[in-house]
Each structure stands twice: as C-alpha cells, then as structure tokens.
Amino acid sequence: MRTLSKTTGALVAAAACGLLLAPAAHATKGDNGTVKIHDSKTGEELKKNEPKVCEFYLDAFKFDAAQKVTWEIQAWANNELEKGTTVEEGAFTLDGQGHGRTEDMTLPDGQYKLFWSWEGMKGAPKHKVFKSDCSDETPDPSGSPSEDPSGTPTPTGTPSEEPSGTPSETPSATPSETPGTPAPSETAPGGTEPTGTPSASEGATDGNLAETGSSAPVGALAAAAAALVAGGAFLVMRRRKAQQH
Numbered sequence: 001m002r003t004l005s006k007t008t009g010a011l012v013a014a015a016a017c018g019l020l021l022a023p024a025a026h027a028t029k030g031d032n033g034t035v036k037i038h039d040s041k042t043g044e045e046l047k048k049n050e051p052k053v054c055e056f057y058l059d060a061f062k063f064d065a066a067q068k069v070t071w072e073i074q075a076w077a078n079n080e081l082e083k084g085t086t087v088e089e090g091a092f093t094l095d096g097q098g099h100g101r102t103e104d105m106t107l108p109d110g111q112y113k114l115f116w117s118w119e120g121m122k123g124a125p126k127h128k129v130f131k132s133d134c135s136d137e138t139p140d141p142s143g144s145p146s147e148d149p150s151g152t153p154t155p156t157g158t159p160s161e162e163p164s165g166t167p168s169e170t171p172s173a174t175p176s177e178t179p180g181t182p183a184p185s186e187t188a189p190g191g192t193e194p195t196g197t198p199s200a201s202e203g204a205t206d207g208n209l210a211e212t213g214s215s216a217p218v219g220a221l222a223a224a225a226a227a228l229v230a231g232g233a234f235l236v237m238r239r240r241k242a243q244q245h
Contacts, residue, residue: 031123033063033098035071035116037130040104054134055106058114063098068119071102076129079110087112107132 036047040055047061058071073088075081087107094100109132116126 031121033060033067033118033126035060035114035126035128037114037128038101044099044101049128051128051130052133053130054132055104056130056132057104058102058116060094060100060116061098063094063100063118064120065094065096065098067094067098068092069094069100070117072115073107074113074115075110076113077111078131079108081110106134109133109135 034047036049036059037051037053038044038046038048038057038059039050039053040057042048042050044059050056060069063069068091070091071089072086074083075085075087076083081087088105090102092100092102111129111131114128114130116128
C-alpha cells in the first residue's frame with residue numbers, strides 16, 4: 001500500500017511539471033510577434049490587416065524588445081513579373097515594446113506576398129498575401145472646368161461685346177439735299193402774279209423727291225394764264241372805247 005501511494009504521487013508530480021513546462025517550450029522566444037499590412041492613412045496603433053492597398057507600410061507588434069527583423073516582398077500573381085521575384089526588401093530593429101514599422105511604399109497593381117523574418121527565429125517566416133490596387137486613387141477628370149494651355153479656366157456664357165440691337169449710326173431716311181437748285185420764278189408771264197401756280201423751275205427739282213400737286217405740263221398752264229391776261233386786256237380796251245363814244 002505504501003509503495004502504491006509513492007508511485008501515484010510521483011506520477012501526479014510528473015504530470016503537473018509537464019503541464020507547467022509545455023507552454024514555455026511552445027512559446028519559443030521571438031516567435032510570438034505579428035506583422036500587418038496597413039494603408040498609409042491607417043494609424044500604427046491599430047492591429048487590423050488590410051489586404052488591399054495602394055500606398056502602404058508594414059507594421060509589427062509584440063516581438064521581443066530591440067529585436068532585429070528582415071522582410072521581403074515578392075511578386076505573386078496578376079502582374080508582369082515572374083512569381084517569386086523580389087520587388088522590395090529591408091531590415092531594421094524594433095523598439096523596446098517589440099514594435100516597429102517600415103516607410104510608406106507603393107507597388108504596381110497586382111498580388112504580392114510578404115515574408116517576415118527575425119533574429120532568433122525557430123520556425124518559418126511569417127507571411128501575408130495582399131493586393132496592390134491604385135486604380136481607385138486616380139481622380140475622375142469629368143466635371144472639371146475646361147482650361148487653356150496656360151491653366152486659366154475658360155469662362156462659359158460670356159456675353160458678347162456688342163449688343164445685337166445696336167441702332168445704325170446714320171438714319172436711312174435722311175432727305176438728300178441738292179446744292180445750287182435755282183429758286184422758283186415769282187412772276188408769271190405778262191406781269192401778273194399767279195397764285196398757287198408752280199413755276200417751270202419747280203418741275204426740275206431733284207428726282208430723289210416725290211412729285212406733289214398737279215401732274216399737268218407746265219407749258220399748258222402758262223399758255224392758259226397768258227390767254228386769261230390777254231382776254232382781260234381786250235375787255236378793258238373795249239370798255240374805254242365805249243366810254244369815249
């Protein structure tokens with residue numbers, strides 16, 4: 001009985017020691033850190049991974065203090081390079097909290113794979129597959145104001161310099177004047193002043209003006225006036241002769 005109790009106690013003690021030492025053996029020094037892909041606008045304190053980026057950096061957490069790390073990015077798929085071609089690489093030392101980050105970088109569009117190694121590494125390098133896609137970062141040119149080669153925006157809808165309804169400077173209805181037109185005669189043949197009878201000179205006015213008054217020939221009117229004068233003179237002479245007799 002005493003022997004059985006000693007054997008059982010020894011087995012329990014051995015099992016307890018195994019449980020206590022197992023986590024320590026599993027957590028090899030330097031293998032407990034992690035690395036993330038971060039967009040350049042993402043803060044270093046965030047521990048999320050962003051597998052689709054344009055401008056980015058590598059962010060490491062919870063490694064050993066002042067541990068040296070090396071990293072390498074290889075072309076993986078959907079690009080013009082052969083798979084496994086190294087496109088970026090570097091090395092640096094982490095801070096006292098086992099944290100550190102690379103500078104911002106960009107890669108041509110495509111799929112890549114990060115390999116992260118460190119000093120004292122016991123297992124395989126840590127790795128991350130991510131995609132570089134900068135197509136969404138290109139600004140849309142639609143809606144932009146048109147510019148001339150000097151970069152000055154061209155205004156649209158500028159009013160014309162001259163109004164369409166500007167009146168002409170010279171009136172079209174201005175009557176023409178003919179210098180040197182002789183004045184109409186004031187006295188009709190025979191010494192009698194006819195009233196309202198146009199003279200022969202009035203018929204010779206500038207052709208640019210419209211005719212007014214009677215359209216009868218001037219010569220016929222003058223003959224009629226002379227006949228009236230002659231008839232009146234004949235009657236006066238006959239009356240004088242009758243008075244003498």
